[in-house]
Amino acid sequence: MALSGLAIFKLLPKTNCGDCGVPTCMAFAMKLAQQKAELSECPHAADEAKAALGAASEPPIRLVKIGVGANALEIGNETVMFRHEKTFVHQTGITIQLRSSEDARQLNQKIAEIESYIVERVGEELSADLFFITHDSSKTTDFTQLVQQVKSNSTKGVILDCPDEAALKAALELVKDDRPAIFLREAVSETQIEMAKSVNASLILSGISFDNLVHQAEKAKAGGVNDLILNMPGEDIGTLVQNNTILRRSALKKNIKPVGYPLCSVLKADDKFDLVAKASTALCKYDAIVVLPDYDRALLYTLFTLRQNIYTDPQKPIQVEPKLYAIGEPTPTSPVFVTTNFSLTYFIVSGEIENSGISAYLMVCDVEGQSVLTAWAAGKFVGETIAKFAKQINLEQQVQTRKIIIPGLVSQISGDLEENLPGWEVIVGCQEASDIPSFVKNVVLA
Ligand code: SF4
CATH class of the missing domain: 3.20.20.20 (Dihydropteroate synthase-like)
Incomplete structure (x- = not known):
């Protein structure tokens, strides 16, 4: 029979160390009772607790x-x-x-x-x-x-x-x-x-x-x-x-x-x-x-x-490392695109830059794996944070160009970014990544 959260709590160490990923033993006991955690996530559970919890600590669907x-x-x-x-x-x-x-x-x-x-x-x-x-x-x-x-x-x-x-x-x-x-x-x-x-x-x-x-x-x-x-x-x-x-x-x-x-x-x-x-x-x-x-x-x-x-954990978006990526074989004067470190966004944008046939830089900002619009709405992909990241990776030392292309979906941050990145011209790119090849042809190479 399933045990209540209180009954499970009595069997836990009650040190509230947080090593199980939740702040207190009581919170962990409640998660166990709801079968949203496994006893093995508490590294300090005593053997008696494991034996007493028995089936209650087993996952409801066997591995x-x-x-x-x-x-x-x-x-x-x-x-x-x-x-x-x-x-x-x-x-x-x-x-x-x-x-x-x-x-x-x-x-x-x-x-x-x-x-x-x-x-x-x-x-x-x-x-x-x-x-x-x-x-x-x-x-x-x-x-x-x-x-x-x-x-x-x-x-x-x-x-x-x-x-x-x-x-x-x-x-x-x-x-x-x-x-x-x-x-x-x-x-x-x-x-x-x-x-x-x-x-x-x-x-x-x-x-x-x-x-x-x-x-x-x-x-x-x-x-x-x-x-x-x-x-x-x-x-x-x-x-x-x-x-x-x-x-x-x-x-x-x-x-x-x-x-x-x-x-x-x-x-x-x-x-x-x-x-x-x-x-x-x-x-x-x-x-x-x-x-x-x-x-x-x-x-x-x-x-x-x-x-x-x-099967992607909705609470942990797949991320790529935030940094300046070289697409193709860019020279110091190649254009600089900017996007977020949500994995899907990175792979789609970098693929479309490759499809455009030019070499370029892609500055991938750290927004904890969120997409462009989500990160913008959360205040993580705005002029101030993008400029801060550019300084953190020494963008000005890595490239000679002073033109940066932002996603068209966040055109509203262009003025803010120019203010925070003095000496740079901010170009508003296309809204859809699939339009990057025609954007490159009509704007970047024009
Ligand atoms: S790891 Fe174990 S002892 Fe530490 S808070 Fe979680 S349940 Fe309590």
Whole structure:
């Protein structure tokens, strides 16, 4: 049973040291009671407190790991229904299905393409996370060969989807040190529980109803498998959202432990539009693993972008280092643009300066990662602060030009900046970054 904030407080050190990120033990106890923090965030909690808090200090959705090394995927540990309540913690694992019935040479090529498809966006490298290997041919060796093929050519984790117990056993032997997951289409059996335990594999349980999943999860846990993932399939998007919402709410709001595990969906679709709609919905509405039926770069790019947006902590914008950046090979007389250190803004503006074909400087001011308008509204991106930053980085010693280009969205600060930066001419740039190439052509180079 969940403990009250006061009951939890009695078990904490009561030193109010603040090392957990909140100023007092009472405030931390309240966060624990609301499952918005974990006991491990208090480095001073005594063993007795850990034991006494027991399940109350466990995250409502278990952390599960698939794979090993740098490419291992961690899922779960989520504490909120909506991202704006706090943040989502572990991003959805984008997974691609391979089938043993496919031609071996085509599979080789597909694996190589998936491995090499890495998108760089806003300073992060984005790629697929796992392979979902399905046995749908008549020969056991087709499956084991495919598992071996993946193992030899990739360090990503694998999920094995194999109705043939002998083939599954042989494949598990190949990946026994790689922390795989086993996907079950039917209700879990004692044999499958033993197989999972023998190689420290996670089990993905599929159930057509909530009660059925609860029953299977209790059985697997009693059998000694703690790393579970749940799949309650929905044929259409509405059912998928409904099923996943019921499971997530039950884990977070009702503390129903047998459904306190990450979720997974294996997607099928009539066409590409249906697939992108289902995959995007599954990614936003609680699936920790989304299995795509095939490799499609356009779909992957869409999902990578969406995932990056959803799983960015809204309280901690991605930032770049505030400093003077050289775009291309600028000389001391090259133009100076100015913007904020919100990562997305930096990458878009620097990309458009590159697209314009000129070399330039980009002065990126420290506004704690806010976008141009937000920072201006907060008084952090105004004439005085920009001038102060220019002096701090010795801009006048680094360049000879005395012209500085500000974003068109904050044209109102131009006079203020000129006053604070004597000897400089402030040029108001374009409002949209996409207009930078034509601005350069018509204004800077004119
Ligand atoms: S770190 Fe622990 S002892 Fe310190 S304030 Fe937080 S709960 Fe209290």
